[in-house]
Amino acid sequence: MSLFLSSFPSAVAHASLFIQNSSVTACCIVLMLVFSYKTDIEHIWHGWLTVLCYAVVIILADIANLASTALTITIQKDWIVVITGENRSHLAGMNATVRRMDQIINIFAPLSVGQVMTWASNVVGCGFILGWNLVSLLVEFIFLSKVYQMVPQLAIKPQQPIGEHYIERQLELLNVQGNFQLNTEVRAHMVRRMLRICTDGWKSYYRQSVFLAGLGLAFLYTTVLGFDCITTGYAYTQGISGSLLSLLMAVSAISGLMGTFLFTRLRRHYGLMVTGIISSCLHVCCLMLCVFSVFAPGSPFDLGIFSVLMGVNSSINMGELEQSQVHLYPPHRNMNQPILPDRSSIHWTNNTVLLENIHTGDHPDSYISIILLFLGVILARIGLWSFDLTVTQLLQENIPESERGVVNGVQSSMNYLMDLVHFIMVILAPQPQQFGLLVIISTLFVIAGHTMYFSYTRKYKAMEKE
Structure with missing residues (x-):
């Protein structure tokens, strides 16, 4: 995806926008059909048509996410740098403004859709998303075209540094000699060349002076300390209601x-490097509250459950395991139940569906643990977003224009890879009693990421002295 970002900025922006909105539109249509004819669909092919529909929805969502990533890299990592020119203060202000817009939209857009689904139906809600998506496609397309026309520098093809041949290799893939009769040898040659392009991209990422800063940012993605489905599920097991979680998510966005x-403010007074150091310290200090919550009163943390699940201690039977899971109520449903409960019980937030009537866990003996956990998560967002903006601007300022798309594409891949690691962690430790261990491991990953940034700043200062 990232290979063409540096070469064809306008084409990538418009194509990504079209693919993203088309995928969302198709996804809405499939969901509308599933919601409207769910009973009939479940009896076709012994229920396999329902599975197929779910698979199509997931594939379309992945395509939309991929296109959204390409569009984000193009606009927020490339176009903004070109528009602001050499004015670093203007670049910092524009980065912050774009991030604020993202935060505000992430609050109000899903809530507006949730109101439609709450008071109307899931079908009407999907129709609302479909209509809004088509309108936004037209508006965004016009705005992108206007910006591209108003800034002539965006149309200038970046000059390649000596020794780099990304564009040529890409064109060679598209202009294979012959009369479209590709034999096995030619296909193997194309595969090797594509692998070489990918390898060159990773090598280019590693050669950048801001490599450690970017890698440190990627490490922050390996965490359960955020308002995702994992932390939300843990909160349910601790007796936290959906309405309270919605409020906490709004506070987190603020x-x-x-x-x-x-x-x-920090960048204006202390500079970009020091801003990252202060943000890192603030982020880690706030996350210490989450670590304290693991050992605070009311915490279900119990490493003894590992011996139960692995069968190490044969004297503990499954009956004792069930007794120890006083906070866990796994959902049960069959194929004939609806995908979601009655629409009156649904609250929609920026990234999670909260169910009002879901069976939450028994109230813990003390709420000190859960209070410390969410207090740390919410306060840590201040340092997190400040640090994220710091590294983002470092990448924008220090990556050569000809490699900007490739390197930012690799950076996004690293972010997704580290995000995948945290899901693997949850698979290996899925019980509420094990969540405390995930909190500790997440904090260690965050500390490792910030340590990489400190190493980068130390290396940068050493280079300045020379």
Whole structure:
């Protein structure tokens, strides 16, 4: 995906926008059909048509996410740099403004859709998303075209540094000699050349002066300390209601907005490097509250469950395991139940569906643990977003224009890879009693990421002295 970002900025932006909105539109249509004819669909092919529909929805969502990533890299990592030119203060302000817009939209857009689904139906909600998606496609396409026309520098093809041949290799893939009769040898040659291009991209990422800063940012993605489905599920097991979680997510978004304002002020007074150091320290200090919550009263943390699940201690039977899971109520449903409960019980947030009538866990003996956990998560957003903006601007300022698309594409791949690691962690430790271990491991990953940034700043200062 990232291979063509540096070469064809306008084509990538418009194509990504079209693919993203088309995928979302198709996904809405499939979901509308599933919601409207669910009973009939479940009896076709012994229920396999339902599975096929779910698979299509997931594939379309992945395609939309991939196109969204390409569009984000093009606009937020490339176009913004070209538009602001050499004015670093303007670049910092524009980065912060874009991030604030993202935070605000992530609050109000899903809530507006949730209101439609709550008071109307899931079908009407999907129709609302479909219509809004088509309108936004037209508006975004016009705005992108206007910006591209107003800034002539965006149309200038970046000059390649000596020794780099990304564009030529890409064109060679598209202009294979012959009369479209590709034999096995030619196909193997194309595969080797594509692998070489990918390898060159990773090598280019590694050669960048800001490599450690970017890798440190990627390490922050390996964490359960955020308002995702994992932390939300754990909160349910601790007796936290969906309405309270919605409020906490809104407060978390406000905390993220505060981080963008903190970034601009710190950078103005202390510079970009020091801003990253202060943001890192603030982030880690706030996450210490989450670590304290693991050992605070009311925490279900119990490493003894590992011996139960692995069968190490034969004297403990499954009956004792069930008794120890006083906070866990796994959902049960069959194929004839609806995908979601009655629409009156649904609350929609920026990234999670909260169910009002879901069976939450028994109330713990103390709420000190869960309070410390969410207090740490919410306050940590201030330092997190400030640090994210710091590394983002470092990447924008220090990556050569000809390699900007490739390197930012690799950076996004690293972010997704580290995000995948945290899901693997949850698979290996899925019980609420094990969540405390995930909190500790997540904090260690965050500390490792910030340590990489400190190493980068130390290396940068050493280079300045020379």
